[in-house]
Amino acid sequence: MTRPKRIVADDPAGKATLHDVAKQAGVSAMTVSRVVNEQPGVKPATRDRVERVLNQLGYRPNIVARGLKAAETNTLGLLVPDVTNPYFPSLVRGAEDVAFDAGYTLVLHNFIEDREREAAALTMFEERRVDGVIVCSPRLPESRLHEHLARQTAAVVVNRRAPAEIAGSVRVDHEVGARLAVRHLLELGHRTFGVLAGPDDSTAGQERLAGIHEELKAAGITLQEASIIHCPPTMKGGSDASKVLLERDPRPDAVLCFNDLVAAGTLETARNLNLSVPDNLSVVGYDDIAYASMFTPALTTLRVPTYELGAHAMRMLLGRMNGEPRSIGIVVQPELIVRNSTSTPRRTLQESSA
């Protein structure tokens, strides 16, 4: 159970400190510090001598100690529901690329759709004294979330509104997205809808539901409660929930899915039930993940610029850390991408021929 400090016992380069270097070079620690940080006011000869020892000992500044002194860790926290959902990796990449350029390191944490793990991660970020936090698609209720975020130096939430004094907000206009999808299906002639609404604690999901309801109401259609099923935002979640949905009577001829993974699960179920998509059933996804175009059939979905979402969020976070005026939240518009999973309903044809 003892933890060896170094693997290679005789490695002199292990963990040399400023003092080690100072002693070896015959100068004070301060002088070494100045050399390391490229500060002026060191005689070239001294600098050379110190630098030689620095290299020889393989000195690496201890960022932990530096952070303790400076009360800054140069670390940012990024909290996402689950990197396994392809929506997030590119968002992470967007955030990471911006953070990297600004000299920050990212601590990534998945909370796996679990509120308690989300809260635990937020606490962990506090204890670690990260310089700022981005929380994607939080599942925590507002009060608890804000309590945590208020304790942070700076914070940005993605896919959620937030008061400017608590956190910046970068979000997708999910209501508009949902309306675009519904309008598309209405134009194709669909009248019987099903919704696989994702986790019920997702605010994005709630916004989409609102959009769906409004757009349908405008068309004089009411959506029955039983046609709305909440499910985990995964392929499995989609295939399970769609099994229930597609055995309802009347069977919906169009399904609006929480995201592309849920849509993928729905396609799978449809295949198993020998329902042809889009002939018997139209399916709309959400997010336009990279593989949506590869699905069978290629998925009609709403494109969300995830990389930019992450990059925006990170830029906003860095801005807030620097005390820049608190900008209003950023809202990006999703774009409807029509592919082959939606078409005019032909159920009647098929049924008459059956």
Next chain:
Amino acid sequence: MTRPKRIVADDPAGKATLHDVAKQAGVSAMTVSRVVNEQPGVKPATRDRVERVLNQLGYRPNIVARGLKAAETNTLGLLVPDVTNPYFPSLVRGAEDVAFDAGYTLVLHNFIEDREREAAALTMFEERRVDGVIVCSPRLPESRLHEHLARQTAAVVVNRRAPAEIAGSVRVDHEVGARLAVRHLLELGHRTFGVLAGPDDSTAGQERLAGIHEELKAAGITLQEASIIHCPPTMKGGSDASKVLLERDPRPDAVLCFNDLVAAGTLETARNLNLSVPDNLSVVGYDDIAYASMFTPALTTLRVPTYELGAHAMRMLLGRMNGEPRSIGIVVQPELIVRNSTSTPRRTLQESSA
């Protein structure tokens, strides 16, 4: 450019220290420390009083300071080429789940297939004094990689061999995987092969090439150099490279792809060239990412248990950190998953009918 220490100026819960709590409660810092760490030897009455102040001030231990004292940061580094490749998220999840249970925090870094960023990340991990590192699919040459890893307290590499005194190794038997794929295609009757070999600095790719060569040699077939094309391990990389490959004469009737993304790109190209997969062209992927079964057609590929790979690597890392006997590397076997992208070649039929 000034960095405000707190967003909510009047938030008393901001960043209270042990001393703040001690003063408020009228005890010494040590006593508070004992309460925080749930150590015995504090009178219940005192403990209660301290705990009340602790809550009132919203004290959070400063892990940075604790780490400085203990020379342990409770942080582990995880370096991957690119989370955007669905191979990695589940590996990350595997590693993270194990690390989380053991009380460690993960610092994730993408090096985006860039050697210099890989080296920079490794240096960053050193400066941050992480307690251990896992490096996935390193692109760095052995000498440079080992130089970095030797400086770490503990290290594990995934998808690469390593001497036990430098790092643990968890890898997939890529040579066997490649041979399984080739054998499958040979059994179907294919004789003209193309290889989209991925990045030329990927050791996994090199192992697969070796496997392909051997298996073909055993069958008396030689693979022409020009039929091997290196490409980035992405969909774009695959579609670009396959364009070149599929316009060669004679056109290969079977393509072995570096991973499922490259295979996806190849399917796309085939569609554009009006080549039917699998009738005119068989395509084999690698990894069995979650969406491989959703592709058009469903992809024949080699299943790699990525989640377990990550979990194994993390367990091994924790073991090495605890000075457990250095186990020999773990090697997992990939499994051939036959779907619809491979079949007996029917090119001759089609050509005669054309």
Next chain:
DNA sequence: AACCGTTTTGTTAACGTTACCAACAAAGAC
């Protein structure tokens, strides 16, 4: 009341770094 052992609490120093100020040396001004 003096003594003991036990429990509870406090003091000091250290982890590695750097801000701040003091000390010193060298070079120039008179």
Next chain:
DNA sequence: GTCTTTGTTGGTAACGTTAACAAAACGGTT
């Protein structure tokens, strides 16, 4: 040769925590 001025270097303390030891308080014996 003394007095600045400028340039270079060193000493001290502090960031927040905790290990190790020291001291006090307590309860019970004789």
